[in-house]
Amino acid sequence: MITFKNVTKYYPTPQGRHYILKEVDLILPGDVNIGVFGANGSGKSTLMRLLAGVDFPNKGSIKVEGNVSWPLGLSGYQGSMTGRENAEFICRIYGKSKEEINEKIEFIKAFSELDNFFEMPLKSYSSGMRSKFSFAVSMAFDFDYYLIDELTAVGDKRFKEKCRETFDAKKGVANFLFVSHNLNELKRQCDIGIYIKEGKIHVHDSIDDAIAAYNSM
Helix, strand or coil, X not given: CEEEEEEEEXXXXXXXXXXXXXXXXXXXXXXXXXXXXXXXXXXXXXXXXHHHCCCCCCXXXXXXXXXXXXXXXXXXXXXXXXXXXXXXXHHHHCCCCHHHHHHHHHHHHHHHCCHHHHHCEHHHCCHHHHHHHHHHHHHCCCCCEEEEECCCCCCCHHHHXXXXXXXXXXXXXXXXXXXXXXXXXXXXXXXXXXXXXXXXXXXXXXXXXXXXXXXXX
16 A cells, blocks of 8 residues: 655745645555556656655655565666676675575576677666666565556567566566556556645545546546
């Protein structure tokens, strides 16, 4: 379950405060997959960062029951480090043993299909390779909530299908919050939808209703 209590988030601009969320009180159930809708600039990625704890409200609090992934698709990797070094660094952050680190690094290398590029700096990767690497790292860890920001579009048709199969396997033990402009993918993956508009989060109890609201914008 995710609980918002009087949450306000804004950014200062020369024209004054730009509000992303304004005095939001909300409870989201913990047993559903959620599609996140909103116009460009409405605050979808900011919401993901708030849920992940890498950004903070100006006022109020957000409580998430369970552990939450970093926002998948929003890269925070070190470009001068190799894929292996980045993967090992993240494993150490999460307190993994040497044996677990080795297992996860082998999973990441195999899943990402980077081959020799796995031993090269990330700054030498194409955007598609970075996305594959980011997805593989995220899927190597178990979370109660996965925050997905436009990540399902990575790779060719075969790799996308592998990503979907991985999501389906994870959905048995975890929940997802998806930000995507691919409405078909959201309809396939999500149970309910939330819509961000003018500082408020509007909840739709079915993903079809959320898509209809988005299309009518």
